[in-house]
Amino acid sequence: MSQTPAASLQDIVGHAKEYGFVFPSSEIYDGLQAVYDYGQNGVELKNNLKAAWWKAMTQLHDNIVGIDAAIFMHPLTWKASGHVDGFNDPMIDNKDSKKRYRADQLLEGKAEQYEAEGQPEKAQALLAEMGRLLSAEDLNGVRELIIAENIKCPVSGTTNWTEVRQFNLMFSTQVGSVAEESNLIYLRPETAQGIFVNFLNVQKSGRMKVPFGIAQIGKAFRNEIVARQFTFRMREFEQMEMQFFIRPGTEMEWYEKWKEARMKFHKAIGLPAEKLKFHDHEKLAHYANAAVDIEFQFPFGFREMEGIHSRTDFDLRNHQELSKKKQQYFDSDLDENGKPYGNYIPYVLETSVGADRLFLAAFCNAYTVETVGEGEAQKERTYLKLHPALAPFKAAVLPLVKKDGLAEKAEGIANALKSSFRTVYDDGAAIGKRYTRQDLIGTPFCIAVDYQTMEDDTVTIRHRDSMEQERVAISELKEKIGYQVAIERILEAI
Template sequence: RATNARVIEHQQKRDALHERYTKAMQGPDLAELKQIIADEEIVDPISGTKNWTDVRQFNLMFSTEMGSTSEGAMKVYLRPETAQGIFVNYLNVQKTGRMKIPFGIAQIGKAFRNEIVARQFIFRMREFEQMEMQFFVQPGTELEYFQKWKETRMKWHQTLGFGAENYRFHDHEKLAHYANAATDIEFRMPFGFKEVEGIHSRTNFDLSQHEKFSGRSIKYFDPMTKESYTPYVIETSIGVDRMFLSIMCHSYREEKLDNGETRVVLLLPPALAPTKLAVLPLVKKDGLPEKAREIVNNLKFHFNTHYDEKDTIGKRYRRQDAVGTPYCVTVDYDTLKDNTVTLRFRDTMEQERVSIDQLQSIIEDKVSITSLLKKLQ
């Protein structure tokens, strides 16, 4: 590859085109972008046509009017992100919480984007739920923390157990006007690698703009350096809907069993499963339902526990597999004698006999969100 003349020629052409494209995007030079499409003879993959419209800027914000009368109405925009409320109030949080930089503020809420193509199920919607964190740092350290949060957020995603090969970074070449570094964490969806989270170094743009137009100082006084400055910000932004979609896509399985049957199973990470444990009496008589209810009443304060006594035990197992319940407990006649139950594991379908007194300690750590957070240390 390093010496082959044809490979070198192709690489030089690619590099030249990439440099030309990057320059046009940074402008943005829309006429140049149209010319690149024409020069490279790019065709529509479906129709094969080269008859492209001019390259245009699209408005990604929804506008509306606020006011009781049309004459006095003021044009406003639905928020395309949840971050700005954090920026406006960051100093209030810092002072009341006695925070020292670096520190972060997280928020979840609705955001609205006037998407050009909103036809990808819940992956791309005009109204969506967004989780964002703004991490305030000392100027000059932002790229160090940017790298740190890249690693931490990727580690979080991989901790879910979906395989490191299904995640990758996509570093931005065309940066937003306020950023000096940006990357996306992409997940392998059924329709290809797609962004689930963005990580950005937003510099001090947002805070300085709020300060400029409000006329009020929102600088942070650093007790260590004895100076006041406008903090730089590292942002992590993740779409709840996209996260949900990635988890559901990877968790859903139709498994062929040794006996020829097929089971539908949702291999949700136990910490994210809505129901952690199902308690199933073998039959609806002879005191087994009462014993099962007793187990449910003892454990329901620690994690979400479900009771089911309808149909055969096999059908009940399949129902719990389909909704992603990690553990099932079967109460049988031996339970009344020795206070033990059969604990079944969703992923392997293996079963073991355990004491009722051990159930909480066996299950709680595995199904708690803290079990995921501990892996990030």
């Protein structure tokens, strides 16, 4: 048995559509760029990932609770957060191809090229210079750096670039029944602000003591000018964020703790260590004093999957100033001098992972093509090597044939298991083809019902990854499979 080279993004996209994981949105109308729908299997995988994240945050930590804030928020929220004035991407156009690119991504691509050529020092120097220019808002300097590095448009092959300009990424809309009376509001570009404006509501109603966290899963919207790479960068996406409120001065300690905790989570759901790495930010966001990405090796290279940021007291302080409502916490714990810490605006440590990017990482990592058999019997086998707790279906029950009572027996087994975990019954085509169907959607266990089942109430369990089979009593199925497909297996590994 041997594994073939890594799959291309085209392979991933094709498999995702063919087997009900991800479809282009509004495809009958030729689709909408950078918008996707999750199919019947995709929504199950995504929901399982969200459930694992939610439980890892709220179930494993006594001091983290969840909320679900509205998408629409008062427009001053985005003034206080800095998004109205500073939520921009530096864009540059090629005059010959008429294509638009993010200037920072062009430079990052050049740095990746240097890395691949064995010139890491040159790559780091380029990223450092880019960070300096962007921090200084020197857009002309960014353009000159692109030209100096001889970065060409992938379409035209020329360096005929326009000036670099900033584009705000927020979608705006109107609220109100009459246009003249309406007010401008925004679709939220992040879920974090819904947590910040509810900081005191949660703290007081839950009698929470610092340090404590608030978790949320929700949709966010960004008018990405350059949206690409399947579900990696979309205009409508889902975030899983946790804001951890801490005493000022302790942020670096918590920063390191959450870096370690989040990396553990990604390994626990089955992402291999060699495909994960930390990447410190060259240019810090306006709210941060430290920031790092957890990157995953997608088919198009290492890219950000999760961000961990020390946001200081930027958000709560700005909301306090603009709303004129105090966002302070009274800390009765004693300092080194034996006095209460008293009132302060908490600092915040943020973990923010894209549910869609996590889905794509899990899917890319799971997609497996290997050669099985020998000689003339050799053939390729494709399957999704998903963690059993994440698979859309946990088990498939397959009668060997549809006659002699085997089908009825198998249906009875499937119905008995459905209350414990997602189970499918399938009696169409030869059993080998049915095994293949389940492999292609990542079902970890196939239960074959044969003539021996009718005699001794045992069945054969086929394991997806190894294709090994074992004989098990029907009475043991619920416990045996249920143990291996439970989210608890992920939580235990964190």
